[in-house]
Amino acid sequence: VRAGVELxxxxxxxxxxxxxxxxxxxxxxxxxxxxxxxGPEDTAxxxxxDADVAMYRAKQAGGNxxxxxxxxMRAWATERFEMESALRHAIxxxxxxVEYQPQVRAGTGELxxxxxxxxxxxxxxxxxxxxxxPLAEETxxxxxxxxxVLEQACRRLVEWNGxxxxxxxxxxxxxxxxxxxxxxxxxxVDVVARMLDATxxxxxxxxxxxxxxxxxxxxxxxxxxxxxxxxxxxxxxxDDFGTGYSSLAYLQKFPLDAIKIDQVFVADLKPGAAxxxxxxxxxxVALAHALDFEVIAEGVQTxxxxxxxxxxxxxxxxGNFVSEPLTADTAGEWVTGRTLTGRTLSRRA
Numbered sequence: 001v002r003a004g005v006e007l008x009x010x011x012x013x014x015x016x017x018x019x020x021x022x023x024x025x026x027x028x029x030x031x032x033x034x035x036x037x038x039g040p041e042d043t044a045x046x047x048x049x050d051a052d053v054a055m056y057r058a059k060q061a062g063g064n065x066x067x068x069x070x071x072x073m074r075a076w077a078t079e080r081f082e083m084e085s086a087l088r089h090a091i092x093x094x095x096x097x098v099e100y101q102p103q104v105r106a107g108t109g110e111l112x113x114x115x116x117x118x119x120x121x122x123x124x125x126x127x128x129x130x131x132x133x134p135l136a137e138e139t140x141x142x143x144x145x146x147x148x149v150l151e152q153a154c155r156r157l158v159e160w161n162g163x164x165x166x167x168x169x170x171x172x173x174x175x176x177x178x179x180x181x182x183x184x185x186x187x188x189v190d191v192v193a194r195m196l197d198a199t200x201x202x203x204x205x206x207x208x209x210x211x212x213x214x215x216x217x218x219x220x221x222x223x224x225x226x227x228x229x230x231x232x233x234x235x236x237x238x239d240d241f242g243t244g245y246s247s248l249a250y251l252q253k254f255p256l257d258a259i260k261i262d263q264v265f266v267a268d269l270k271p272g273a274a275x276x277x278x279x280x281x282x283x284x285v286a287l288a289h290a291l292d293f294e295v296i297a298e299g300v301q302t303x304x305x306x307x308x309x310x311x312x313x314x315x316x317x318x319g320n321f322v323s324e325p326l327t328a329d330t331a332g333e334w335v336t337g338r339t340l341t342g343r344t345l346s347r348r349a
Contacts, residue, residue, distance in 0.1 A: 001036055007034045008066035029064035031055050034069070053077040084139055088121060090166055091148055093151060096120055098152045099325035103175070103296065103318045104335055106310040113173030113333055115209075116153035116317060118145055119326050133179075142179045145324035147191055150176050154199040154206065156328055160335040161205065172335065175207040177239065184221055189228040196232065203233030207258070211239050215254060223254055230255045235298065241284070248287045259288055263299020263319070269308045282312045289313065 033162055036048045053189055054069040057076070061067065063119040090096055100114035120127045136142035142151045153174055161171040182188045196203055206231060215238065234308030237258035238251060251259070261284055268277040281297075286296045297309050300319030309317055326334070 002223060004034055004036065006067070008034055012064060012066060013268045022045060022333065024251070031058040031063045033058060034066060036067045044169070047253065050074070050230060054227055068262075077335055080135070082130070085133060087120075087136060087139070087141055090120055090122075090142065095122055096145065098149055098156070099327060100153070100156075100272060101318050101325040102163055102329035103173070103316050104312045104330070106297070106306065106317045111172065112170075112316060114157075114176075114204075114326075114331060115175040116149055118149045119156075119325075120263040137179055137298050141187070143182050143191075146177070146179055146182060147195070150192070150195050151199060154195055154201040156331075157205060158201050160332065161202075163335060168337075171202075171205060171272035173205055173207055173235070174201075175209050175237065177185050177209045177211075180211060180217070183210055184218065186225075189232070191227060196234075204235065205341075206235050208240040209237045209260065210239055211249075215251065219253070221256050226301075227256050237294075242280075248284065248293075252291050256293060258294035258296055258316075259284075260296045260298050261285075261314070264317070266299045266305055267301070268308070269305045270302070271304055278312065281314075285313045 011032055012030050015028055018025040018027055019028075020182040033051040033053065033056060035050035037047060050073070052075075053073050056066040057073060058067040059067050067073075097119045099117045099119050101117060101326065102111055102115050103115060104111050108113075118129065120129075120132050133142065136145055153176055164171055178188065181240070184192075191208075192208070195201075196206070210222075229236060235257040236255065237260055238254075238256060239260050240262045241259040242262045248259070261281060264275075265281050265284075265289045269281065284293050294315050295313070296316040296318065297314045298318050300306055300309065300317045300321045302321055305319075306317060306321060324332075
């Protein structure tokens, strides 16, 4: 066992050393899984299977490390296999739904749109998004889920905006997340184009949200795909801004319309908070506006946070203080018009 662990450690250390490629330093990392024979029932095939499970756990823990297989991992692998199998049939079994979290103007409380969020309800209960979405990304199933959410949400938006137009009210926007793997695939643009045509949604109503880390990983490919999406007429926003190790000065190279300040920054906005907490958010807002980006703050939980964000010049807010994600029917009630007034929500006259 000791010799195997030492070998794994050396592999990880050796692989992470920089590689010189024509004068440019390149870095790679290794995720290693170890499995040791504990009895006569262990075969070469079963050990390889167990080592593979341990390797995936090493990847989940951030990579560039090794993990040793144990009994707990076997239970995890069994559960993961069962959930993956269920996920592959979730759409055909009508287990997915879309919830809609309202987005409102920070200064007036005017409803400007919703973010469409995927929800998975199995016969055994609801599966949290932070559980099934990473699994969907790992298995390549997320593209199908995203496409389904996009279609359902767009059809709903067309219905809502039809009602708004009849009343002479301003149309609403819809934001939908696009996973990182999709952004690297040329088929994404075709999927969005077909969805616009099939649902009849006006392109300017639709905002596709891309996580900041995806843009940083492959800027050239990301920029090419974003340019193609912009040609369709849809809006593009950077989600979770501040967690992807980039800067607004860097992001100005991309054809963007908005940034969403990550909720970790919003959570620090509270009475008595350190001056640097408001300074960071204020600086993001000021520079974003200088680059002609709309600024959206997510994860707003309190009236104090809303007040601070409004004073800092944030354009749009969303979070449980405004409203928790709503079912389609409940969101439809908002479409007739609501505003945010202090701590309460009231229907517009």
